Amino acid sequence: MRALETCLYVADLEAAEAFYSGVLGLRLYGKVPGRHLFYRLEGSMLLIFDPSMSAQPGDVPPHAGKPGGHACLAITREETDTWQALLEGHGLSVTRYAWGNRGESLYFEDPSGNVLELAPPGIWGLE
């Protein structure tokens, strides 16, 4: 099975939209102000919720994770330097970590304290 929805929870959706759209350049698929931002990834979705709203009963079961989680998006090894420069150019603190010779991860935080990572699939032995 493949992942179809990866979720993060944030305290401030407007700050999140500025970050995920403006800094990471992800493609916004849909939004409900105050509740969620849905981003289209390659073959799956990144769903960003305000947990105070996603916890409300509705058509589908409520859920309410918390900020401070983690997700990783794939980049190529060749993009690592470019992404580090871009993120630091936005004033972000970036931690770079080498997984032996399999590739390097870039770690940084979104405005709500979620720990994001950009890494090549090779760190997991994936194509």
Added chain:
Amino acid sequence: MRALETCLYVADLEAAEAFYSGVLGLRLYGKVPGRHLFYRLEGSMLLIFDPSMSAQPGDVPPHAGKPGGHACLAITREETDTWQALLEGHGLSVTRYAWGNRGESLYFEDPSGNVLELAPPGIWGLE
């Protein structure tokens, strides 16, 4: 960019392993007892952490989401009935929701209260 790591946080890793390996049948890629379970998905990883341990400083930045989050894994439309029967056969309460004519989602909880979903990619207009 595609999702490379989808994370969930649990209160009991042993119960989580019985569930994700035994009920969902995911392939365990690695584990550190008391800290995490790493599952291999198609093209990405599902990482399940005990947040009390993932919050400890280490080689890579700590993170500590909370149980009660959400993730969705892809199934085919034709598998929906089979999965519902399998999950209910394990005693799980399953909520089935139709997204118009694009497909149906199955919602259920893992032992730590994360809301899991199985759905065909078509609910998002994906292949």
